[in-house]
Amino acid sequence: FRHLILTGKNGSGKTTILKKLFPLIRTEKIEDKEPLLINYIPNNLYLPKQFKFMANREFILRTVDGPKKVEKPKSDLLIQFLVNKKTEQAFAFQNKNDSVVQEIESWFSNFEQHLAGLFGFNSLKLEFDEQDFEFYLKASDLNKSPLSQLSDGHNVALLIFTELMLYAESCKKGKQDIPAIVLIDELENHLHLELQETILPFLTSMFPKVQFIVATHSPAVIASIDNATVYDLSQHKTIDEDLRGYPYQFLMKEHFGIESEYSIAATKLLNEARALMATGNDRTEQESIKLRELAKKLHELSPNLAFELFLELERQQLEKAA
Numbered sequence: 001f002r003h004l005i006l007t008g009k010n011g012s013g014k015t016t017i018l019k020k021l022f023p024l025i026r027t028e029k030i031e032d033k034e035p036l037l038i039n040y041i042p043n044n045l046y047l048p049k050q051f052k053f054m055a056n057r058e059f060i061l062r063t064v065d066g067p068k069k070v071e072k073p074k075s076d077l078l079i080q081f082l083v084n085k086k087t088e089q090a091f092a093f094q095n096k097n098d099s100v101v102q103e104i105e106s107w108f109s110n111f112e113q114h115l116a117g118l119f120g121f122n123s124l125k126l127e128f129d130e131q132d133f134e135f136y137l138k139a140s141d142l143n144k145s146p147l148s149q150l151s152d153g154h155n156v157a158l159l160i161f162t163e164l165m166l167y168a169e170s171c172k173k174g175k176q177d178i179p180a181i182v183l184i185d186e187l188e189n190h191l192h193l194e195l196q197e198t199i200l201p202f203l204t205s206m207f208p209k210v211q212f213i214v215a216t217h218s219p220a221v222i223a224s225i226d227n228a229t230v231y232d233l234s235q236h237k238t239i240d241e242d243l244r245g246y247p248y249q250f251l252m253k254e255h256f257g258i259e260s261e262y263s264i265a266a267t268k269l270l271n272e273a274r275a276l277m278a279t280g281n282d283r284t285e286q287e288s289i290k291l292r293e294l295a296k297k298l299h300e301l302s303p304n305l306a307f308e309l310f311l312e313l314e315r316q317q318l319e320k321a322a
Contacts, residue, residue: 003204005222006215008233014215015055017233018183021213022052025181049167049178055186059159061148064133072170075163079147083133114165118157118202120194152190157199160184164207179209188218196220269298 006014064080067087073080085104092100108126116124121139126147128135135147150158160182168178182203188196197220204212204225216222222230230239273294276287283291 001211003200003211003225003228004213005228005230006213006233007217007222007230008235012233014233015185018052018054018185018213018215022050022183025050049180051163051167051180051182053160053163053182053184055189057156057159057189059155061155063148066133073166075159075166078158078162078166079133079135081166081169082128082135082147086128086130114161114206115158118161118199119154120198153192153195156190157195160199160203161206164203164210168207177209178207180207181211181213184212184214187214187216187221193220197224200224269294273298 006017008014060076061079062076064083067084068080070077070080070084085107089101089104092098092104112124112126115126115137116122116139119139124137124139126135127138127144136144137147137150138144164178164180164182167180171178187199191199196218200212200214200221201224203210204227214221222228231237232239273291276283276291276294279287
C-alpha cells in the first residue's frame with residue numbers, strides 16, 4: 001500500500017473526508033463501496049484496528065501512585081504501563097528470574113531509543129523515581145523533564161506513537177506486525193518544523209504494516225516520505241511523484257496557495273520595485289527616488305532581497321551613461 005496525504009486550503013474538505021472515512025474503514029471487510037478507499041487500501045484486507053487523531057486532540061498522561069493492573073492500556077495510561085513494567089522487573093529480580101529481568105531491561109533500552117528518534121535527540125535516558133512513581137526524560141540538549149509534563153509538541157508526537165505501541169503490546173505482537181489504518185488530521189499541530197519533517201518517516205518505519213492517512217497544511221509533512229500519494233483537494237490533483245527533493249517554497253506556492261516565498265510585506269515591496277524597474281530608462285526622477293527608497297527598505301529586511309534591485313539599478317545607470 002501507499003500512504004495518503006491530503007492537502008489543500010482551509011475549507012477544501014480534508015477534515016470532512018477523514019471523518020467520513022473512519023466509520024467506513026471500521027467495517028469488517030474493505031469492499032468495493034468507496035472508490036477513494038479502494039485506490040489506496042488493498043481490497044479484501046481485514047483490519048483488526050483503526051485509529052483516529054483529530055486536529056483538536058489533547059493528551060494528558062495520568063500520574064500514578066503505584067502498580068495497577070491494566071487490561072488494555074491506552075496512551076494516557078503510559079506511565080501506569082511503565083510502572084507495571086518496572087514492578088514486573090523488580091519481582092523477577094527478587095525471584096532470580098534473570099531472563100525476564102534482562103528482557104524488560106532491553107525493552108526499556110529500546111523504548112529510550114524510540115523516544116530519542118521520535119523527539120529528534122541523539123541520545124535520551126528515561127529515569128525512574130520509585131518513590132514518586134514518576135519517569136523523567138533526560139537528553140543532552142533538554143533539561144530533566146517529567147514524562148507527564150512534556151511540551152505540547154512532544155506530547156502530541158508521544159500520543160500517536162504510544163497509542164500504536166501499547167496496542168501492539170496488548171496484542172502480544174511486535175511493532176513490525178500490527179496491521180492497521182491511522183487517520184491523523186493536521187499532523188503538524190504543535191510540532192516544531194524539525195519534528196514536522198521527521199514524525200511521519202519515524203512512524204512509518206516503526207509501524208511498517210500501518211497505513212497512515214494524513215491531512216496537513218505543512219510542506220515539511222508532504223515532502224517527508226516517498227511512499228505516499230499526495231492529493232490536493234483545492235486543485236483536485238493527485239501527486240504520485242517523490243516530493244522530498246522539492247524546495248519548501250515551491251511546495252508552498254504550488255499546493256498551499258502562497259504567492260511568494262517571501263513575507264507579505266516583502267512581497268509587496270518587491271512587486272512595487274519590479275514594476276518601477278520595468279520602466280527602464282523611461283523612469284521619471286521621482287520614480288527613481290522611489291525605487292532607491294524601496295531598495296533600501298528591502299535591504300533592511302534582508303540584503304539578499306535588495307541584491308537584484310541594486311544590480312538592475314547599476315545596469316540601467318551604465319546604459320544611461322553610455
